[in-house]
Each structure stands twice: as structure tokens, then as C-alpha cells.
Amino acid sequence: MISVEEQLKSMKQQMIAKGYKSTVQREATMRVLLEHERDHMSAEDVYMRVKERFPEIGLATVYRTLELLTELHLVEKMNFGDGVSRFDLRSKDREHMHHHMICSICGEVEEIQDDWLIELEQRVKREYGFNVSDHRLDFIGTFSSCKHGECRKHCETAS
Amino acid sequence: MISVEEQLKSMKQQMIAKGYKSTVQREATMRVLLEHERDHMSAEDVYMRVKERFPEIGLATVYRTLELLTELHLVEKMNFGDGVSRFDLRSKDREHMHHHMICSICGEVEEIQDDWLIELEQRVKREYGFNVSDHRLDFIGTFSSCKHGECRKHCETAS
DNA sequence: TTATTAAATTATAATCATTCTAATTAAACG
DNA sequence: CGTTTAATTAGAATGATTATAATTTAATAA
Structure with missing residues (x-):
């Protein structure tokens, strides 16, 4: 477990190493991502959260920052078919080693913290x-009686 | 191997069985899908192909038809992260039993005609x-020296 | 520290895919 | 054949994302 500050520092260093500048807006965005490591936030979600602490920031900046972080492989850009891209941090200890279970009733997403695809x-x-550099594995379905964790509260209000 | 006409007939029957009407526009759209079974076409691609033979058709109709066919599980709606949804027929003999290899250089998509996920x-x-009703497995990477089939022509012009 | 320079940000407009709307047309079915 | 109801059309609207032009800021060196 690395602290938020340490991770932030490391991310900034990587940014600078590649010739990009470290700005307060980028730092604010990264901080939000660090605090929502596996929430699968949309750009709009991130924007709103950043705006709470940095109200002057523009939506385009958040989009550009997310794009940059994706390019640097510091965040993962995902797509669950609902028309928006979603973003999660890609920290050292879980580099693209997770899969998703997507509830077809409420859309809730849960992660499998493991890499099941090494053999495949x-x-x-x-x-x-074909030389694989990355993968994407999503399961669509429902939790047994839809009573599993996060899923519950959404499913109950959904139907 | 079922003939195009037979498949078309079967699709129409399923449509009618669920209370939807069989129209010339829908038939034209299905015909295009049947002739491009695994081309991963975008709605726009389908629209242009249908328009060649049925110039009066509107884009919205194609969208609505694709949506309907997806609902009936006759086509599969996919998303490779390039901002557009893609559609393929889901014929009897290969019902969601395939995975994708996506070239990170040219974006070309090839299929693995197999279901490797039964155990998982x-x-x-x-x-x-979690009760799985469907899944999505995509590998991102490159073909060895990018010389594999379709990929080649794109990659060579890409870089 | 200050000046310089290139990159980043802002606000806004533009774009692109997709969906909605109102009027019109066509399938299905008796 | 007429009725009913769904489907289509054309075009406008929406929503996510990207581009633009003017302004600001970070990095770097004098």
C-alpha cells in the first residue's frame, strides 16, 4: 500500500519525464482518481468531483487530462456500452489485472481482482x-438473487 | 450452413412472433448483416450498405432496426473503444462464442471462433x-510483425 | 528573480454518434 | 378493402467528446 501522496508524486514524475507539465488542474484530477480508485467514473463524474475543490476547472481540461493519463498508462479507459467512457486508476499493484462483472439489471459494475487470462x-x-499487450474481460449477468454488495441497492430500486 | 434466405426467414419469424412487423427496410438491413456476418460494421457502415440498394432509407431506421435486432439477440452490439458501436449477426452456430483480437496499430479486428470462457x-x-448470461473478451496487441491477414494492409499504410 | 518560450487552460463553438418528434406511410388482420 | 397500430421519414435535438483562439502558467535559463 503506497500513500496517496507518494502515488501522486510518482505520477507527476512520469508526466514530467515524458515532457508534460505538472499543473494544479492535473494534480487535482489525479487526486480525485486516487480517491476513487475503482469507481469506474465517467469524465463527467470526474469533472464534478474535481470541480468541488477546484471550481474554475473546465470540462475540456478534465477530458485532456484523462486522455493524457490514459496515454501514459496511468489510467484505464473503459467502455461498458452505455455511451460514456469510464476511467480508473491503474496503480502498480493491479496493472490491468482485473475483470468486470456487469449487472444487466442495474448496470452496477464489480471487479474481479485477479488475472485469469495468462494462459489464454x-x-x-x-x-x-498475436502478441497481447492488454485485454478486456467483462461478464454480463446478475448476482444470485441480486443481493450481492453494491448491486443490491440499485437493483431493488431499479425494477 | 444455412442459406441466407432461410436465415432471413427465421429472423423475420422471430420478429413477428414478438409482435414486431416485418418491413422492407428491416429486411434490407438484415440482408446486409447476413452478407457481412463478421465485419464489425458501425451503424453508419450498415446504413451506407443498405442505402446502395434501398436509397430512401433513413439513418434513424437503421439505428432502430439494429436496436431491435440486438433486443431480439439476433445481432450483437459491440464496442471497441473508438466511439462507435459495432454490430454483427449472431447466427445459431456461433452464439456469442467468439472473442476479438484488436490490432493496436491499425485497429483491425479479428475473431477467435471459439468459446474459451466456459470454465471461467x-x-x-x-x-x-454471479450468473453469467454473456461475456466480452478482447485482446489488444499486434500480430507478429503485423503480417497476419487483413491486418497487414492497414498497418503498412498506418505508420 | 525575472524573461522567455512553449505548453496548458479557459470558454465556447463545433463535431460526431445517436435519439427524439411530428407528420406520413405501410403492415397486419379481420 | 378498411381499420388500426406500428414503422418510416426528415429533420431537429441531445449528449459526449473534441477543436479553436485567446489568455495564462510552468519550466528553464539568463
């Missing part, structure tokens, strides 16, 4: 000559 | 109590 990636390489 | 779906059920 080798198989892809072997059988198709 | 059981594991999800067992370990998380």
Missing part, C-alpha cells in the same frame, strides 16, 4: 501469432 | 455468485 494470452500467441 | 464462467458463479 499464451494460447493467442501460439495459435494466432 | 463457472468460476465466476462459484466464487462471486
Whole structure:
């Protein structure tokens, strides 16, 4: 477990190392991401959260920051088919090693904190000559009686 | 291997069985999908192809038809993160039993005609109590020296 | 510290995919 | 064939995202 401040520092360093500038807006955005590590926030969500503490920030800046962080592989851009991109931090200890379970009733997303695809990636390489650099694995379905954690409260109000 | 006409007939029947009408526009759209079974076309792509033979058709109709077919599980709506939804037929013999390899250089998509997730779906059920009804598995990467089939022509012109 | 320079931000407009609306047309079914 | 109801059309509206031009700021060196 690395502290928020340490992670922030490391992210800033990576940014500067690649020739980008470290700005207060970018720091504010990264801070929000650090505090919502696996919330799958949309750009608009991030924008609203950043705005609470930095009201002058513009939406376009948040979009550009998220784009930059994605480029630096510091955040992961996802797409659950609801028309908006979603963003999560990609911290050292869980680098694209997670999958998603998406509730088809309420849209709630939960993570599987594991990499179940190591074997399959080798198989892809072997059988198709395809070198995998990343993957995306989402399961769509429902939790048993929709009573699992976060999902519950949404599903109950949904139907 | 079922003929295009037979598949079309079956699709129309399913449509009517659910109380929807069979129209020439819908038929034209389905015909295009049947002839491009695994091309991952965007709504715009489908629209242009349908328009060649049915110039009066409107874009909204194509969108509505694709939406309807998705609802009937006759087509699969996909999302490769490039801002557009893509649609493929979901014929009997390959019902959501395929995965994707997406070239990170040119964006070309190839399919793996197999279901590699049967075991993992059981594991999800067992370990998380999540009942999987569908899944999405995409690998992002490159083909060895980018010389594999379709990918080649795009990659060469890309860089 | 201050000046310089290039990059970043802001506010706003533009764009692109997708959906909605109102009027018109066409399927289905008796 | 007429009725009913859904589907289509054309065009406007929406919502997410990106581009633009003017202004500000961070990094760097004098």
C-alpha cells in the first residue's frame, strides 16, 4: 500500500519525464482518481468531483487530462456500452489485472481482482501469432438473487 | 450452413412472433448483416450498405432496426473503444462464442471462433455468485510483425 | 528573480454518434 | 378493402467528446 501522496508524486514524475507539465488542474484530477480508485467514473463524474475543490476547472481540461493519463498508462479507459467512457486508476499493484462483472439489471459494475487470462494470452500467441499487450474481460449477468454488495441497492430500486 | 434466405426467414419469424412487423427496410438491413456476418460494421457502415440498394432509407431506421435486432439477440452490439458501436449477426452456430483480437496499430479486428470462457464462467458463479448470461473478451496487441491477414494492409499504410 | 518560450487552460463553438418528434406511410388482420 | 397500430421519414435535438483562439502558467535559463 503506497500513500496517496507518494502515488501522486510518482505520477507527476512520469508526466514530467515524458515532457508534460505538472499543473494544479492535473494534480487535482489525479487526486480525485486516487480517491476513487475503482469507481469506474465517467469524465463527467470526474469533472464534478474535481470541480468541488477546484471550481474554475473546465470540462475540456478534465477530458485532456484523462486522455493524457490514459496515454501514459496511468489510467484505464473503459467502455461498458452505455455511451460514456469510464476511467480508473491503474496503480502498480493491479496493472490491468482485473475483470468486470456487469449487472444487466442495474448496470452496477464489480471487479474481479485477479488475472485469469495468462494462459489464454499464451494460447493467442501460439495459435494466432498475436502478441497481447492488454485485454478486456467483462461478464454480463446478475448476482444470485441480486443481493450481492453494491448491486443490491440499485437493483431493488431499479425494477 | 444455412442459406441466407432461410436465415432471413427465421429472423423475420422471430420478429413477428414478438409482435414486431416485418418491413422492407428491416429486411434490407438484415440482408446486409447476413452478407457481412463478421465485419464489425458501425451503424453508419450498415446504413451506407443498405442505402446502395434501398436509397430512401433513413439513418434513424437503421439505428432502430439494429436496436431491435440486438433486443431480439439476433445481432450483437459491440464496442471497441473508438466511439462507435459495432454490430454483427449472431447466427445459431456461433452464439456469442467468439472473442476479438484488436490490432493496436491499425485497429483491425479479428475473431477467435471459439468459446474459451466456459470454465471461467463457472468460476465466476462459484466464487462471486454471479450468473453469467454473456461475456466480452478482447485482446489488444499486434500480430507478429503485423503480417497476419487483413491486418497487414492497414498497418503498412498506418505508420 | 525575472524573461522567455512553449505548453496548458479557459470558454465556447463545433463535431460526431445517436435519439427524439411530428407528420406520413405501410403492415397486419379481420 | 378498411381499420388500426406500428414503422418510416426528415429533420431537429441531445449528449459526449473534441477543436479553436485567446489568455495564462510552468519550466528553464539568463
